[in-house]
Amino acid sequence: MIRKIKKEVGCSFKENIQYMDQTLPVEKSFDIIRREMEIGGKESVFYYIDGFIKDEAMLKIMDSFLSITAEDLPQDAETFSKQKIPYVEVDVLKCFDDILRNVLSGTAVFFVEGYDAALCMDCRSYPARGVDEPDKDKSLRGSRDGFVETIVFNTALMRRRIRDPHLIMEMTEAGQSSRTDIAVCYMSDRVDEELLNNIKSRIEKLEVDDLRMNQQSLAEALFKRKWFNPFPKFKFTERPDTAAACLLEGKVVILVDNSPSAMILPTSILDMIEEANDYYFPTLTGMYLKISRTLITIATVFFTPLYLLYMQNPQWLPGVFSFVMVRDQINLPLIWQFLLLELSIDGLRLAAMNTPTMLSTPLSVIAGIVMGEFSVESGWFNSEVMLYMAFVAVANYTQPNFELGYALKFMRLMLLVLTAVFNLYGFVAGCILVLCFLVFNKTLSGRNYLNVKIN
Structure with missing residues (x-):
């Protein structure tokens, strides 16, 4: 819970200013501005953060304050806020907790001699970038704006x-x-x-x-x-x-x-794999995109474990699919090939995130050639394993949720290890564990990914 300061603004102008000067590091922090001026023959002190205030708006407001005479000065802060402040967002604050929070949030707060409250003007102008379309969650036909940090x-x-x-x-x-x-x-x-x-x-x-x-x-x-x-x-x-x-x-x-x-x-799991393009196309196209994304998402989890299971038990493989068998010599066990490639793909992804934009394309091509061609020729990996891992790596990007992509990756790794160690029993046990992770993944709403109420 938020720790609040219970102290109230008093009638003594000097005590109020002294408390503010003691609480705020006015002398040490260059961006905390303390501005004194005279309004209607009375002393006043402004507090605000440099960089958050609209200079033009504050200039006009202070100019209007300088034109106030002693006869025109209201007797209380409420009347002053209604009659003498030419601005739209004005508030009267009597608690120092609210005053300090507003000052540190970027609003301008000032005290006037004789008033038992502080006046707050929201003249903030936060540094912000444009509302451009996000890089990760793009749409082919939708709007091109996106959330920002403000x-x-x-x-x-x-x-x-x-x-x-x-x-x-x-x-x-x-x-x-x-x-x-x-x-x-x-x-x-x-x-x-x-x-x-x-x-x-x-x-x-x-x-x-x-x-x-x-x-x-x-x-x-x-x-x-x-x-x-x-x-x-x-x-x-x-x-x-x-x-x-x-x-x-x-x-x-x-x-x-x-x-x-x-x-x-x-x-739910269906919400996680949805994206904006599903709604910007006709119903039939949108349904096709949803079904395709769902099937590909499932394939990213089970494709390589199923392949490993069949390679460990080639007699189960139907004759029509005999071409998927590994023809070359296997120098490294298939399970280790899959695990090393999973780690290598993550390494390439992390490297791409930290690579300058102008170098990302050529370096990606070089990495693809090295990983694809020479790793197979050197005997570390088999071409079939490289092909199926390439499919999994690309298919991970069909759904927009980054966290869900890694969750599916962990499920795939669990299935690979269990299948390699316990064969068919390990694969079946892994499938049951994946289902349990989904069913018993209780969310804040009390429902799981299958949208079933959990007591």
Whole structure:
């Protein structure tokens, strides 16, 4: 839970300023600005963060303050905020916890002599990039905008798509040090009230110092996953159209400041493998894409373990498929070939992520030639094994969820090891374990990946 300062603003102007100067590192931090000026013959002190304030807006507001005379100065802060501040977002604060949080969030807060409250003006202008289409979650015919790291921009992108008064966006915060803003978005006439109350209750009861990894830190704090079950508990998207569609389906969308993606609840295995292209095409095409993606996702798990099972028991292989048999000499056991290639593919993927863009294509070609041609000629790997692992590596990218891709990879590795050690019994046991991982993977909503209620 957030640690709050209970101290209230007093009537003594000097005491209020002294407390602010002691609490905020005004002298040590160059970006915390303390600006003194006179308003209507009274002293006033402004506090704000350099880099967050719109200079043009503050210049006009301060210019209007300088024109206030002693006769025109209201007697209380409430009247001053209504009559003398020419700005749209103004608030009157009496708790120092709210005052400090607003200052450190980027708003401008100022005290006026004789007032028992502080005045807050939201003149923030956060550094932000453009709402370009995300690299990972692209669409052929859909919109070309995407979430950014500024939470207000993200809520606006969804509000632009849903012009309904039932769309509620509740703002809260988590982390005693970070005080990270969290927006819980839902359609009040469609949401599951039990799920919504569960989510809000868990966020309010969070006892964490910070959300250093934004949404991932929030996800880990909301639901303590079992380390041995790799399937993700939440669905993430960087597309505002996908988030808006989920809201209209009655789901809850959680936005975290500084994170360019939305967390969607509840979720299932079918939700995980969906993508925006499924909805931007005619019904028949969309269904075909869903079915194809589902079949290919299943194939990425079972294709290489099945091949290993048949190579260990060639008598089970039908004659029509005899061409898949390994013809060359096997210098390294097939199981070790598969495991080494799994590790090598991950190494190439990590290398591609850290390779400069201008070099990624030529280096990928060189790596493909070395891994493909020379590794087979040297006798380390057989060409059939290279072919099937290449299919698995490419097929992993047919579904958009990165975490689900690695969960399927771990299931495939488990099946390979069990099949190599226990033959048919190991393969059957591995299939049962995969099903158990899915059935007993309880999510925050109380439902598993097969969308079955778990008590």
